[in-house]
Amino acid sequence: MSLLSLLIFLPLAAGLLILxxxxxxxxxxxxxxxxxxxxQVIMSAFIYLNFDGNAFSGIDAKSKYQLVEQVSWINLQLGRLGSLQIDYFLGIDGLSMPFLVLSSVVMFIAVLSSWEIKTNLKGYFALLMLLNTAIMGVFCALDFFLFYIFYELMLLPLYFLIGMWGGARREYAAIKFFLxxxxxxxxxxxVIIGLYFSVQDPITGNHTFNMLHMMNPDNYIPGSIFSALAEQQIFGIPARLxxxxVLFIAFAIKVPIVPLHTWLPDAHVEAPTPVSIILAGILLKIGGYGILRICMSIFPDAAIDSAWWLGLIGVVSIIYxxxxxxxQNDLKRMIAYSSVSHMGFVLLGIASITAEGISGAMLQMISHGxxxxxxxxxxxxxxxxxxxxYIHDFRGLALIMPKYTTFIMIAFFASLGLPGFSAFIAEAFSLIGAFTSESVNGLLPRWMAICGSIGILLSAAYLLWTLQRMFFGKTRLMGGEDWKSKLTDVNGREIFVLTSLTVFALxxxxxxxxxxxxxxxxxxELIRLVNLK
Structure with missing residues (x-):
């Protein structure tokens, strides 16, 4: 078994052992x-250290992707239609490898935070491990059908994790997220089916789900629905556009962008802390990764045509x-909406289709994770x-929880883009890409970058205002002395988690x-691929 397969299926084996x-x-x-x-953390660190960031040349999978594993999985003869072939096809490049490291670290933190879960532990940890397998599979899959299986597999454990271990309105939040x-x-x-019947393997001549073949316009069957030369239309809209x-909307729901974001605050508020951590730390990044890996790579011509609208949606998401x-008065809901704003920078950077913008978008996803x-x-x-x-239930927490206050100050200042922390570099590069896009490729006007920067000012407003209301001044707690006795400072496990995350951000x-x-x-290479169109 290859390293990637082991990385994917190790948690599944652990889940079965728990059962x-x-x-x-x-x-x-x-x-x-x-x-x-x-x-998994050790394995992902090994992959990171041995990953060659410059080994991206050539035209075949093994020269463009590392740790490639390709095995015929399903081969079904269809008579006159040829054969249905689905490969177990894995590989990573510079767009996917960082998310393996991020996902393994975030899942480690999520398991540590699961110490607070007290009910039905067997089902909870088994579902958590199944979710882990699905997440790792999404970032490694290079066969579109395999990608879709892992992508859909995430739905089941998340639905039950929110719906069974969540808050008072957990059923509503779980169903809303699911739908x-x-x-x-x-x-x-x-779209996957349409692409399958539009693309053929250059060696066997059969239809294929291979995403690398879908990225090569030479592999499209003349006259097929998604052939760039056919100019097919559906409902009066060019088929490729x-x-x-359609693919963008599917991934934008995960990001999420306005107006497809309304599931996020409800899911975060009702989900238990470990699931909120996974939702914000990993799930939102799958949306951004999907836009880069699939939408832009398979439909680069449509990506250029839609860049202005993507940039506008990014700006709206940032400010809205x-x-x-x-x-917000609920601290968790406030952080959920801040995620909508911060992920807007990702979309703005991607829309610029510049090296600075896309690199900034990638770093923003990792930093936000x-x-x-x-x-x-x-x-x-x-x-x-x-x-x-509730923010108004607390005041003067710094006097009774000084270590906790120190960590939340670090998190708040890092999130608003204080120099020295990861968010500063990420947001700066995203805005630089948006600002230079007008002169580099003429896709985004500079006012989008200027409007996007307003989001940084607004993030400082809501984070610093929350810090002032909850942590400074004379101590006042809604629960009085009873709460004061319960609000003990962070323990050793919590200090380890928070210190580790601080180190990554720094x-x-x-x-x-x-x-x-x-x-x-x-x-x-992605920019080159898009500009070829």
């Missing part, structure tokens, strides 16, 4: 899960998410103690080359 362990050992389930994810995601996935499947829009965050994990973990710390997240802020050096060649 067969007796109920009397339920306190050991979390250690099985922690061990599996800990091994939103399923809506995008159903139409995505139609419609395919891009920040204004909504400013209006660590920082949002830290923020939701911090909310979980205070919620587990007094079961309240490392990427001080040495952004740790990420840029690994992804730069892949970013340039």
């Amino acid at each position: 067969v362990l007796p109920y009397a050992w339920q306190q050991r389930y979390k250690y099985v899960a922690l061990a599996a994810v800990g091994i 939103y995601t399923l809506f995008g996935s159903v139409f995505m499947l139609l 419609l395919g891009f829009i 998410g920040a204004l909504n965050a400013l209006a 660590f920082l949002s994990t830290m923020l939701f973990f911090l909310v979980g710390v205070i919620y587990n103690r007094v079961h309240s997240r 490392l990427l802020g001080i040495l952004p080359s740790l990420a840029f050096d690994k992804m730069n060649a892949s970013v340039l």
